Amino acid sequence: MSTTLMLIQALNGLQLGVLLFLIAAGLTLVFGVMGFINLAHGVQYMVGAYLMVAFYGVTGHFLAAILLALVAALAIGLALEFLVFRHFYDRSHLDQVIATFGVILTLNQAVKVIWGPAPLIIPTPDLLSHSFVLVEGLLYPVFRIAIIGLGLGVAVLLWALVRYTRFGMLVRAGATNPEMVSALGVDIRRLFLVVFGFGAMLAGFAGAMAAPIFSVEPGMGDDLLIIAFVVIVIGGIGSIQGAFVAALLVGLVDTLGRSMATDVLKLLVEPAAANQIGPALASMMIYLLMAAILFWRPRGLFPAAGTA
Amino acid sequence: MRDAAEAQGVQTPALRIPAELVPALVVFALLAAGPILAEAYGGAYLTSLLMRVMILAIAALSLDLLIGHGGLVSFGHAAFVGLGAYVAGIMITEGVIDLLAILAVAVAVAVAVAALTGAVSLRTTGVHFIMITLAFGQMLYFTATSLSAYGGDDGLTLWERADLWGTGLLASDLGLYYAVLLTLVLTHAALLKVVGSRFGRVLRAAAQNETRVAALGYDVFRVRLVAYILAAVIAAVAGVLLANQAEFVSPATLSWQRSGDLIIVVVLGGMGSRSGAVLGAAALVLIEEALSSLTHDWRLIFGPMLILLALASRGGLAALATWTIRRG
Numbered sequence: 001m002s003t004t005l006m007l008i009q010a011l012n013g014l015q016l017g018v019l020l021f022l023i024a025a026g027l028t029l030v031f032g033v034m035g036f037i038n039l040a041h042g043v044q045y046m047v048g049a050y051l052m053v054a055f056y057g058v059t060g061h062f063l064a065a066i067l068l069a070l071v072a073a074l075a076i077g078l079a080l081e082f083l084v085f086r087h088f089y090d091r092s093h094l095d096q097v098i099a100t101f102g103v104i105l106t107l108n109q110a111v112k113v114i115w116g117p118a119p120l121i122i123p124t125p126d127l128l129s130h131s132f133v134l135v136e137g138l139l140y141p142v143f144r145i146a147i148i149g150l151g152l153g154v155a156v157l158l159w160a161l162v163r164y165t166r167f168g169m170l171v172r173a174g175a176t177n178p179e180m181v182s183a184l185g186v187d188i189r190r191l192f193l194v195v196f197g198f199g200a201m202l203a204g205f206a207g208a209m210a211a212p213i214f215s216v217e218p219g220m221g222d223d224l225l226i227i228a229f230v231v232i233v234i235g236g237i238g239s240i241q242g243a244f245v246a247a248l249l250v251g252l253v254d255t256l257g258r259s260m261a262t263d264v265l266k267l268l269v270e271p272a273a274a275n276q277i278g279p280a281l282a283s284m285m286i287y288l289l290m291a292a293i294l295f296w297r298p299r300g301l302f303p304a305a306g307t308a
Numbered sequence: 309m310r311d312a313a314e315a316q317g318v319q320t321p322a323l324r325i326p327a328e329l330v331p332a333l334v335v336f337a338l339l340a341a342g343p344i345l346a347e348a349y350g351g352a353y354l355t356s357l358l359m360r361v362m363i364l365a366i367a368a369l370s371l372d373l374l375i376g377h378g379g380l381v382s383f384g385h386a387a388f389v390g391l392g393a394y395v396a397g398i399m400i401t402e403g404v405i406d407l408l409a410i411l412a413v414a415v416a417v418a419v420a421v422a423a424l425t426g427a428v429s430l431r432t433t434g435v436h437f438i439m440i441t442l443a444f445g446q447m448l449y450f451t452a453t454s455l456s457a458y459g460g461d462d463g464l465t466l467w468e469r470a471d472l473w474g475t476g477l478l479a480s481d482l483g484l485y486y487a488v489l490l491t492l493v494l495t496h497a498a499l500l501k502v503v504g505s506r507f508g509r510v511l512r513a514a515a516q517n518e519t520r521v522a523a524l525g526y527d528v529f530r531v532r533l534v535a536y537i538l539a540a541v542i543a544a545v546a547g548v549l550l551a552n553q554a555e556f557v558s559p560a561t562l563s564w565q566r567s568g569d570l571i572i573v574v575v576l577g578g579m580g581s582r583s584g585a586v587l588g589a590a591a592l593v594l595i596e597e598a599l600s601s602l603t604h605d606w607r608l609i610f611g612p613m614l615i616l617l618a619l620a621s622r623g624g625l626a627a628l629a630t631w632t633i634r635r636g
Contacts (some may be wrong), residue, residue, distance in 0.1 A: 037435065091618070093435060094381055098575055099618035101568050106611025113605050159375055226446060226564060232441045280454030287443040293427055294440055298432050 004138050009259045010252065015144050017251025019050025019257035022206035023224060025158060025230040026241040032175035032238020034089050034192050037096045040080070042225025044200045048073045048207025049216045053120050056211075060186070062125035067207045068203055081193055089192065095129060104222065112218045119215035147209050154202070155244050162240050166211050175238040215300020215302020228292045237299030250286050259284035265300060310606055332496060332583035335590060339489055343482055350537055355485055357593065359553045363546050365589035368573040370542035375571065376580030377503050378535050379515025380430075383438045384445025385570050388418055388540040392547025392561030394452060397464045397557035407470040407478065407548075412599035414544045419447070422540030426533050452559040463481075463558025470552055478552055490550050495542055500582060502538070511535050512580075523630045574618060577622030587625040 007008060027041045045103045055065035088096050124143040131139035162168035170191055173181045182188040207221070214220065231250050235242025269277070292306030293301065317512040325333065339358060346354040352479050364462070367389050372382040404410065406453040425444040432440055458464045469478045477483040502508050514528045553556050560566070577588020595613070599606035 031435070035622065037438070078396055087619060093438065094375070094571070094575060095618040097381070097438070097568070098384070098572060100616045101572070102611045102614030102618065103613065104611070107609045109605050109611065113608065207491035222565075226442065228360035229439055233436060271364050276454070276456060280450050283449045283453070287447045291440060294436060295428055298436060302573060308411075 005257075005259070008138065008140065009256050010146065011140065011148070011180075013252035013255030014248065015148050015151075015251070016255055017248035018148050018155075019206045019210055020224070020228055020231050021244055022209075022250055023203045023228040023249035024235070024247050025155075025240060026202045027228050028232040028235065028238055028240065028243045029171060029175075029195050031232060033171055033195050034174075034179065035178075036085065036089055037093050037100065038081050038085070039097060039100035039225065040107070041106045041199070041203055042202040042221030042223075042299040044073065044077060044103050044110065044221070045210075045224060046075055046216075046218070046221035047107065048204030049214075049220065050115060050120075051204065051212040052208035052211040052240070053115070053122050053216050056122045065105075066205075066208050072206025073207075074197050074201040078140060078193065078197045080195045080200070085196065086189070086192070091102060108218045111260055117218060119217040121215055122212055125211040130264040143212065147213075150209065152203070153258070158240055159244075167194070180198065229285065230286055232300075234290050234293050234300055239300070239302040241299055242302030250289070251290055254282075254286050258282040310634065322435055326582070328582045328630050328631045330583070330625070331631050332628060335583070335586050336489075336493055337498075339492075341597070342489075343485055344580050345498075352481060357482055357579060357597065359485055359488050359549075361590050362488045363550045363553060363571060363595045364570075364593060365586045366488075366549070366587035367543050368547040368570055368577065368589050369492075369499055370539040370546070371496040371570050372574045372577075372579060372585045373499060373503070373511075373535055373539045375506060376584070377515070378511045379444060379533060380532065380536070381438050382429075382441040382539075383510050383567050383569070383571070384425075384441040384443070384448075385539070385543055387445040387448040387567070388422065388543035388568035389570075390452060390557075390559070391418055391421060391448060391540075392544030393551040393557045393561050394455070394458070394464075394547075395544070396551035397466055397468060398455075398458055400466050400468060400470060400551075401464065405468060405471045407472045410470050410548055411545065414532040414548050417513045417542045418544035419537055422456070423533070426536035426540075430529055430532050430536065437564075438554050442475075442564055442567070444564065445564055449562040449564070452562050459558070463556060463560070466551065466555045467559070469546070469555065478491060483589045488553065491545065491549060495545075496586065497512050499542075503580075507531065509536070543592065572614065572617075576624055580628030581624070581626035583629065584624055584626040587629065591625055598616040 022046055023041065026044075027038065030036050030038050030041070048069055051069035052065055054073070055068040056062065057066070059065050080103065084099060131141045152278070162171055170181060170186055174188070174191060176197075178188060181191075203221075212279045219265050227250060232243055234250065235244070235246030258279075260281040262274050265274035265278050265281070268274075297303075315421065339362060342358045342469055344357075346352070351436030367385070371385045374382050374385070392414040395417055396410050399410050399413060400404075413548065425441075429437055429440045429444065452513065453461050469484065471478060472487075478487055503512075506530075510521060510526050510528075510531050514531060516524070518528055547561070550561065571589040574591050575588070575593055576587060596606070601610050603609070
């Protein structure tokens with residue numbers, strides 16, 4: 001019984017890890033290539049989820065809604081880049097923090113005005129709504145497996161894109177030395193725009209996929225954003241590979257930590273104290289992980305060469 | 309030329325008050341008159357609003373030591389405010405209402421936590437420093453949510469305030485008000501001394517060029533750690549005051565959004581200036597009040613304002629006020 005529970009928690013952790021990767025991938029590229037702290041990246045995840053709800057309401061078709069949500073998320077990402085972010089690439093991190101904090105407040109309030117403060121839900125698509133027998137006596141929903149599969153698929157695609165295409169080469173070069181890339185005649189502004197739009201779309205995709213599992217509400221991206229930052233810092237800023245490893249690591253540590261911390265503590269201290277400390281320790285686990293990794297490797301697990 | 313020389317503080321007669329300091333002094337004078345104004349206009353609402361301004365200003369002053377002078381953008385500073393608030397909350401709940409005892413414990417806890425987290429955080433720089441301070445802030449936040457004996461997620465209501473030597477000084481709003489004002493003025497004066505000292509100059513120099521300062525023989529890490537601990541202690545004192553003012557303590561005080569608010573106050577007011585944190589705190593609270601009385605969805609206005617602030621911020625309100633004083 002305990003092993004099956006572990007298996008389920010591991011799958012849940014993997015699913016969280018995959019969602020985190022979709023968010024962190026864009027974040028780490030924007031950060032690595034442009035040196036830009038985008039606190040508003042979590043908002044793009046939220047916007048993706050709301051767009052999914054909206055388009056599902058209009059079309060009633062899951063796949064069509066996802067595609068429309070992706071296009072709209074891309075458009076919103078590009079609009080934000082054009083209106084706000086591009087004016088801050090050359091500015092201090094402090095200015096970037098404040099400006100993107102402003103974007104968070106604005107968009108969180110905007111979705112509250114448009115869709116109301118109450119959490120929204122949409123059903124999982126019919127095709128994926130059943131569960132299958134994981135091991136005897138335990139069901140696991142197909143939709144969650146689909147998310148893991150899709151996330152891993154996107155990871156492979158991204159890896160191939162960054163590794164083998166000209167665009168990927170420019171992104172890698174940009175993360176290492178943007179001035180040199182610019183001096184070699186690449187339109188760095190356009191590269192930034194593309195990277196930004198792409199990152200926004202990935203975060204929107206994560207939001208759209210998460211919409212049927214989590215409740216869709218204002219501010220839903222805020223906490224996930226902080227975890228995504230933990231992911232990219234652990235992975236090494238600017239590294240897709242690092243983001244992938246760190247996202248799965250954080251997803252697993254967080255989920256398994258939450259299900260096991262109290263039980264493990266009971267072996268060490270008396271049960272009452274364990275019940276008290278366990279949940280807090282579980283919430284802190286990923287931050288402890290990050291502090292420990294930064295202590296021994298101040299630039300993360302896979303530091304992109306040349307970034308300061 | 310004369311103005312420029314004055315701006316540098318050169319050849320200014322000893323007794324003249326520097327123009328940079330005037331805005332803060334004006335705000336202090338207004339705050340001192342606050343309860344009298346409250347009698348005439350807003351009543352208890354106005355005094356509690358002004359107390360919030362002052363407590364925010366104390367916390368922002370301490371953060372400005374890190375951001376404005378040390379170049380260290382800490383994104384977890386609200387956690388130290390929360391730390392002080394929780395020390396006060398827990399001690400009062402347990403029946404210890406002596407203010408000095410509460411302050412002593414709050415300071416001791418802040419020193420311990422800041423020494424530990426600072427020693428780790430200050431090994432990193434730039435973005436990594438922002439993120440690791442954020443991470444430590446989150447850890448303290450989750451610690452607060454797990455204190456189920458003291459309210460957990462819901463927070464902790466205080467049934468009485470701290471007391472100084474049995475005088476009942478803080479029990480009345482007026483007594484508390486002037487205690488907070490006194491703390492603010494003392495903090496402001498003490499920090500002026502600190503940043504003007506050799507220590508302050510080394511801290512600023514290290515923000516500009518760490519290698520050179522190290523080459524001059526200063527231990528940059530230790531200077532920064534001392535600044536980090538000092539800022540944490542002041543923030544914790546602000547937290548103790550906050551708990552007494554609000555008579556309520558909750559994990560929300562430690563959230564990263566509150567840390568963001570503190571950064572906004574520092575930048576809005578003007579980083580590293582002598583009046584900035586005070587002006588910024590007053591401006592932020594007043595803007596929030598004014599906008600939220602206009603519309604329920606005031607963040608739709610406030611958000612874009614922040615973006616414009618970041619776009620235009622060069623010296624903040626303090627620079628604007630100083631400039632106006634010099635012209636007029």
